[in-house]
Amino acid sequence: MFPKYDVIVVGAGHAGCEAAVAAANMGSKVMLVTMNMNTIAQMSCNPAMGGVAKGQIVREVDALGGYSGIVTDHTMIQFRMLNLSKGPAMWSPRAQSDRMLFAGKWRKMLEENTNIDFWQEMVTGLVVKDGRVCGVSTGMGIEIESKSVVLTNGTFLNGLIHIGEKQFGGGRAGERAATGITEQLVELGFEAGRMKTGTPPRVDGRSLDWDKMEVQPGDEEPGKFSYTDTPRLTKQRPCHIAYTSQAVHDVLKTGFDKSPMFNGRIRGIGPRYCPSIEDKIERFSERTSHQLFVEPEGWDTCEIYVNGFSSSLPEDVQYKALRKIVGFENAKMFRPGYAIEYDFFQPTQLKVSLETRLIKNLFFAGQINGTTGYEEAACQGLMAGVNAHLAVREEEPFVLKRSEAYIGVLIDDLINKGTKEPYRMFTSRAEYRILLRQDNADLRLTPLAKALGMNHMDERMEKVNTKVAQQKELISFFKKLSADPAEVNPFLETVGSKPLSQKVKMNMVILRPNVGIKALREHAPALNEFLNNYDEEVISLAETTLKYEGYIRKEEEMVEKMNRLEEVKLKEDLNYNGLVSLSLEAREKLTQLQPRTIGQASRISGVSPSDISVLLVHMGR
Numbered sequence: 001m002f003p004k005y006d007v008i009v010v011g012a013g014h015a016g017c018e019a020a021v022a023a024a025n026m027g028s029k030v031m032l033v034t035m036n037m038n039t040i041a042q043m044s045c046n047p048a049m050g051g052v053a054k055g056q057i058v059r060e061v062d063a064l065g066g067y068s069g070i071v072t073d074h075t076m077i078q079f080r081m082l083n084l085s086k087g088p089a090m091w092s093p094r095a096q097s098d099r100m101l102f103a104g105k106w107r108k109m110l111e112e113n114t115n116i117d118f119w120q121e122m123v124t125g126l127v128v129k130d131g132r133v134c135g136v137s138t139g140m141g142i143e144i145e146s147k148s149v150v151l152t153n154g155t156f157l158n159g160l161i162h163i164g165e166k167q168f169g170g171g172r173a174g175e176r177a178a179t180g181i182t183e184q185l186v187e188l189g190f191e192a193g194r195m196k197t198g199t200p201p202r203v204d205g206r207s208l209d210w211d212k213m214e215v216q217p218g219d220e221e222p223g224k225f226s227y228t229d230t231p232r233l234t235k236q237r238p239c240h241i242a243y244t245s246q247a248v249h250d251v252l253k254t255g256f257d258k259s260p261m262f263n264g265r266i267r268g269i270g271p272r273y274c275p276s277i278e279d280k281i282e283r284f285s286e287r288t289s290h291q292l293f294v295e296p297e298g299w300d301t302c303e304i305y306v307n308g309f310s311s312s313l314p315e316d317v318q319y320k321a322l323r324k325i326v327g328f329e330n331a332k333m334f335r336p337g338y339a340i341e342y343d344f345f346q347p348t349q350l351k352v353s354l355e356t357r358l359i360k361n362l363f364f365a366g367q368i369n370g371t372t373g374y375e376e377a378a379c380q381g382l383m384a385g386v387n388a389h390l391a392v393r394e395e396e397p398f399v400l401k402r403s404e405a406y407i408g409v410l411i412d413d414l415i416n417k418g419t420k421e422p423y424r425m426f427t428s429r430a431e432y433r434i435l436l437r438q439d440n441a442d443l444r445l446t447p448l449a450k451a452l453g454m455n456h457m458d459e460r461m462e463k464v465n466t467k468v469a470q471q472k473e474l475i476s477f478f479k480k481l482s483a484d485p486a487e488v489n490p491f492l493e494t495v496g497s498k499p500l501s502q503k504v505k506m507n508m509v510i511l512r513p514n515v516g517i518k519a520l521r522e523h524a525p526a527l528n529e530f531l532n533n534y535d536e537e538v539i540s541l542a543e544t545t546l547k548y549e550g551y552i553r554k555e556e557e558m559v560e561k562m563n564r565l566e567e568v569k570l571k572e573d574l575n576y577n578g579l580v581s582l583s584l585e586a587r588e589k590l591t592q593l594q595p596r597t598i599g600q601a602s603r604i605s606g607v608s609p610s611d612i613s614v615l616l617v618h619m620g621r
């Protein structure tokens with residue numbers, strides 16, 4: 001019934017969708033097997049993409065030819081650039097999407113790709129021969145052959161849902177848990193663990209008193225995620241802000257004895273940075289109020305997501321507590337919040353390509369690797385899809401360095417350090433933040449994707465070339481144009497900047513703190529006239545490049561130093577146990593993780609600088 005595929009992707013969540021399109025756009029014949037075709041690209045929790053550090057990842061996925069940014073642009077109902085009051089390294093795009101449109105657009109884009117076939121069924125096992133994966137087997141007993149497999153099972157592996165004292169199997173509310181895969185992988189020698197996450201109740205927007213809440217509108221000039229010609233928002237739906245109170249907390253506390261979090265029924269480790277409301281009350285007992293974001297789930301639905309109120313308390317306790325929130329006095333609940341426990345696999349069992357060490361051509365991506373978040377899943381999917389394609393062709397894997405992308409940071413962290421709790425991206429995890437900005441992901445990564453041979457990168461590459469050329473034109477213009485004191489001094493005074501006593505070059509004015517090009521151009525006609533020929537995005541990029549030139553150079557120098565270590569390759573069969581000068585822990589970890597380079601070895605926890613010296617001496621350096 002089925003041909004032999006190059007790549008089978010198991011699961012059509014954020015990781016699976018990106019994996020399928022990446023492999024297909026590289027030229028592989030792909031089969032996407034998923035339990036339910038109606039839930040392709042379902043947003044399990046909040047219908048929002050991006051946010052701090054996560055927004056940068058979506059931009060990177062887009063720059064590498066992935067679709068998450070395009071889908072978000074087509075389906076968002078609100079856009080905000082977060083952290084604009086901080087430096088540009090921290091600017092992070094975030095969008096609220098229409099949940100149903102998001103899933104629909106993803107499915108359409110997948111269906112448009114003739115290299116992708118679909119099959120709706122639960123995969124219950126892998127076909128493995130001589131240490132190599134050769135396909136998958138399904139619940140109906142069908143075997144589908146392939147040269148590689150990417151597992152992206154998300155929260156579905158032996159998923160167990162908790163609401164108060166009730167617990168039942170499920171991968172998400174209303175969907176079955178997936179069985180068979182964990183058991184087989186453990187038998188094959190993999191180490192599995194258990195994690196948990198949770199989601200808040202959804203309420204009926206018609207029952208809320210919106211006038212009692214603060215409005216949180218989108219940006220006046222909404223941006224977007226994709227570097228391609230996706231549409232810009234012309235209208236937006238606002239979000240709102242509400243607060244819990246002592247009265248809300250008191251009601252919630254009445255359910256604590258039935259909370260699976262507190263009575264030991266949930267054993268999986270949850271995301272520390274995304275705690276449930278009961279967790280927040282317990283951990284920060286001195287606080288009498290917590291902020292909630294009241295977010296619409298789409299254009300045409302009254303369903304509302306209560307961000308910040310994640311809970312696995314009994315549904316009646318959730319309901320009563322919600323009604324104590326100002327503005328929620330008459331709230332009706334559509335769906336209760338719940339917690340879910342699921343299996344994951346320590347990512348230290350993966351190579352840098354996301355291929356497993358134990359089984360050749362078997363790749364893992366997304367929540368199965370102990371991460372949390374759509375963005376973290378999407379980028380791993382893309383990388384696993386590309387590398388599955390390359391593995392089939394016996395080509396070198398595609399690897400991003402920590403200095404090239406947040407994606408590089410994420411994968412490097414996972415495979416070298418593993419994770420004890422659901423891993424999410426933060427800007428603080430990256431050491432080269434000023435290089436890894438959301439505004440330059442295309443300059444950093446599109447040339448790499450083009451060189452890989454993805455089949456839809458020509459137009460993107462043209463855009464990058466234009467952007468680079470325009471950025472140069474702008475910077476050299478700023479360096480040539482003189483600022484006239486009579487024109488710009490009134491503006492400089494308003495921002496507390498010393499007036500000019502004589503003409504100086506415009507780049508020197510732009511370098512001053514508090515002076516932004518956007519405001520400056522209104523007072524400098526020649527500058528304004530020139531800038532009118534350019535897109536806002538490239539003007540902002542030129543401004544950042546100019547203003548942060550010193551920091552950028554410093555980070556580039558650090559990268560260069562680190563790259564020297566990244567270039568020192570370690571032999572795959574190096575006998576670390578034979579190097580007695582290495583600490584015992586280093587010998588163990590290096591043998592287990594088999595780093596590719598000295599740089600990678602230096603980031604493994606338990607490998608000290610003196611161990612690195614031993615390795616360098618051993619290599620004659």
Ligand SMILES: Cc1cc2nc3c(=O)[nH]c(=O)nc-3n(C[C@H](O)[C@H](O)[C@H](O)COP(=O)(O)OP(=O)(O)OC[C@H]3O[C@@H](n4cnc5c(N)ncnc54)[C@H](O)[C@@H]3O)c2cc1C
Nearest residue numbers: 011012013014015035044045123154155178366367373377
């Ligand atoms: C209740 C809940 C709350 C969450 N809360 C948050 C949050 O607050 N913040 C946050 O960042 N993230 C949260 N997440 C996590 C977020 O949803 C995931 O990180 C993200 O969806 C992971 O993407 P994925 O592609 O790895 O897996 P998923 O999106 O889970 O997709 C898995 C896909 O695989 C399919 N599948 C699974 N097993 C099989 C099989 N054996 N055969 C065929 N198909 C299979 C499923 O049908 C599904 O399509 C939450 C998730 C849940 C369920």
